[in-house]
Amino acid sequence: MKRLFLISVVLMTAASTMAPLQIFASGKLQVVSTLPDFAWLAQQVGGDFAQVQSLARGSQDPHFVDPKPSYLVDLHRADALLLDGMQLEIGWLPPLLQQCGNPRIQPGSPGYVDLSQFITPIEVPVGGVDRSMGDIHPMGNPHYHLDPYNMALIAEGLGGVFGKLDPSHAAQYAENGRKTAAAMRDLGEEIAKMLAPLKGEPVVTYHSTLDYFFLRYGFHVVGFVEPKAGIKPSPVSLMELEQRMKEKNAKLLITEAYQDLKTARRVAGDTGATLVVIPSYTGGAKGAETYPDLIRFIANAILEASRG
Amino acid sequence: MKMSFAAVAAVLLLCATGFFAQVAQPSPQDLQQQIQALQAQMQAMARDYQAKLDELQKQLEALKSQQQASGAPPSQGGVPQYEGTAPPLPASATGANALANPAISLIPDMIASGGNDPYWLGQPNAYMREVEIAFSAAIDPYANAFAALSLEDGQLNVEEGYAAFPALWGGFSAKLGKFKADFGKNNQMHSHTWFQADQPLALREILGEEGFSDTGLSLSHLLPTPWTSDITVEVTSGRADLFGGSRSSLAYLAAWRNYWDLTDNSNLEAQLSLSAGKNAQNGTTKLGNLSVTYRYKPIGNRRESFIWRTEYLRKDVDFENVVTPDDPSQPSYLVEGADRWKGAFSYVDWQFARGWFLGTRGDWVRHPDGGNDSGGALVLTWFPSEFQKFRLQYARTNYAGIGMRDAVVFEYGFAIGPHGAHPF
Numbered sequence: 001m002k003r004l005f006l007i008s009v010v011l012m013t014a015a016s017t018m019a020p021l022q023i024f025a026s027g028k029l030q031v032v033s034t035l036p037d038f039a040w041l042a043q044q045v046g047g048d049f050a051q052v053q054s055l056a057r058g059s060q061d062p063h064f065v066d067p068k069p070s071y072l073v074d075l076h077r078a079d080a081l082l083l084d085g086m087q088l089e090i091g092w093l094p095p096l097l098q099q100c101g102n103p104r105i106q107p108g109s110p111g112y113v114d115l116s117q118f119i120t121p122i123e124v125p126v127g128g129v130d131r132s133m134g135d136i137h138p139m140g141n142p143h144y145h146l147d148p149y150n151m152a153l154i155a156e157g158l159g160g161v162f163g164k165l166d167p168s169h170a171a172q173y174a175e176n177g178r179k180t181a182a183a184m185r186d187l188g189e190e191i192a193k194m195l196a197p198l199k200g201e202p203v204v205t206y207h208s209t210l211d212y213f214f215l216r217y218g219f220h221v222v223g224f225v226e227p228k229a230g231i232k233p234s235p236v237s238l239m240e241l242e243q244r245m246k247e248k249n250a251k252l253l254i255t256e257a258y259q260d261l262k263t264a265r266r267v268a269g270d271t272g273a274t275l276v277v278i279p280s281y282t283g284g285a286k287g288a289e290t291y292p293d294l295i296r297f298i299a300n301a302i303l304e305a306s307r308g
Numbered sequence: 309m310k311m312s313f314a315a316v317a318a319v320l321l322l323c324a325t326g327f328f329a330q331v332a333q334p335s336p337q338d339l340q341q342q343i344q345a346l347q348a349q350m351q352a353m354a355r356d357y358q359a360k361l362d363e364l365q366k367q368l369e370a371l372k373s374q375q376q377a378s379g380a381p382p383s384q385g386g387v388p389q390y391e392g393t394a395p396p397l398p399a400s401a402t403g404a405n406a407l408a409n410p411a412i413s414l415i416p417d418m419i420a421s422g423g424n425d426p427y428w429l430g431q432p433n434a435y436m437r438e439v440e441i442a443f444s445a446a447i448d449p450y451a452n453a454f455a456a457l458s459l460e461d462g463q464l465n466v467e468e469g470y471a472a473f474p475a476l477w478g479g480f481s482a483k484l485g486k487f488k489a490d491f492g493k494n495n496q497m498h499s500h501t502w503f504q505a506d507q508p509l510a511l512r513e514i515l516g517e518e519g520f521s522d523t524g525l526s527l528s529h530l531l532p533t534p535w536t537s538d539i540t541v542e543v544t545s546g547r548a549d550l551f552g553g554s555r556s557s558l559a560y561l562a563a564w565r566n567y568w569d570l571t572d573n574s575n576l577e578a579q580l581s582l583s584a585g586k587n588a589q590n591g592t593t594k595l596g597n598l599s600v601t602y603r604y605k606p607i608g609n610r611r612e613s614f615i616w617r618t619e620y621l622r623k624d625v626d627f628e629n630v631v632t633p634d635d636p637s638q639p640s641y642l643v644e645g646a647d648r649w650k651g652a653f654s655y656v657d658w659q660f661a662r663g664w665f666l667g668t669r670g671d672w673v674r675h676p677d678g679g680n681d682s683g684g685a686l687v688l689t690w691f692p693s694e695f696q697k698f699r700l701q702y703a704r705t706n707y708a709g710i711g712m713r714d715a716v717v718f719e720y721g722f723a724i725g726p727h728g729a730h731p732f
Contacts, residue, residue, distance in 0.1 A: 059608035067732045069567035070536045103475030108449050232662060258608040
């Protein structure tokens, strides 16, 4: 047993001496993003000087990602961790940060980059918040990535953040940040023109994932399939929703692909609404491999469904 | 003096001429012309101000829409209409609370049991098995604190209470305090996260009711292997009921964890843990655990998952006893020996709908005297939300020297407070 203990001590000493050699690093700024959308954006800003990876996949519900040990390797070597924040990752990121052994990305370090600092949140709850309200996010709706104008603000912010982490390329990061932000604003305008005919359209959705998108493009959200955030619908809540959909003449039910589509299909069937299943994160479907493609995919899907 | 007088007089004269020139009666045509000029001036000013006001209005609208949804262009009009969502509040309120108080959670666990299993017969027919009170907060930029106090049978025990140092020099992470030993996967789980209503028989009989937890230091480091692998070394006090050596003897543990993503939806984890420490019988107690876990959880689907876990445990208690015979003429002699325990369990937990899980478990333990306990359990669990759990379990166990016994167990538990994520 003593021998075993000694062996492990030797192994750990070896590991620790190798760690400062940056055995994994490729000379580029190593960036890990919790979500694929921010990974795409960070790659635009980081250009050739950054290597960016996403922990969650685009088809995944980001509230429920398993904190897999394989993420530890990416986090261990990261120079920057980009997170959505607003408690979106509270169920899985803390144990990974605890175990990754990387001081550069711990909360409070320059490499810990909570991207919600760059945007203005919506749906911040008033007064007391408790779980009778469902899986409520006390700091507001964390799904701000579906508004291209938010992505523009984040791109500009990342230009500065990367510049601080890697000052030798600060000018390039700032320039890329500005260019990416301009592209995001153009994308926002493009989608606004596309969806102009649907301004004020009453819609129903599953979870509050698309609220920033709906807010930006003037949709009128008349109800959610979930009676409260993260709570499974009951027969009574569905009946009330269907009634409201008929009253408000909501003809579109828009849902993320990872939700319970059987329930969504039933509600759509009962009310004569068209079900629109969309990817809500970059890479969540074929044809949505980049962020602009994702936004266009969503806009097109809604537009086509509205035309019947 | 003369000069200045002349200057003042000249100025006064000039002013007076100007004044009287103004006061002098103008002709009606002059007046009309003046009024027209004034009107034109007024109209020009009004146009100018209107243009400025319009410009300001535009800027204000642009600012407002930027505030509402960050970065909207001025052309973005229309106030969005919402139903069923809460209105806004400054986000700072939650931040201030987080600084003042640690996150506190309360996790009660209630049990009701029936049948003739001796383990459950030793418990009340219905009781509050445990109320876990968990605290967590950052201590300072270098360490986080976690404490799980367990209120059982009117007694408050420290189940875990440690400072975690997530990022030490050289990529190490550490824990200092009382913690659940890195001895297999199941040993580290708190009772409210178990897949069954009770711990597997092997853990209960070989490690004791409280499992393997101790006070000391734990150091972990990732290994530079092509797969995910880390090693943990723990030096602890050598807890009395598991080791029980003298004050100067410590217990040591080394754990080697390996993990592979098989696909996006499935993974495999294997861990070897070995531990040793001096015991009260002048010998060494050695413990070993081999744990294998397979998980299937399709990403983008919360309605199905599957986990299979198997652990094999060993405990060797070597002892040396000096025996002094009753007859004083006979010399004392040394008795050396070892109590060897072996055990294993294997379980699956299959999620067949959102919140619904069906599981089964097989148990086996071999006592030092060669007797075997073995059994199996069938478990149905329902989580109405992530914070509430109902469980029904039927177990049948064949105890050495006792025979076949049955137990039906109902468990209900909930969690309030921001109880954070558990390690994978």
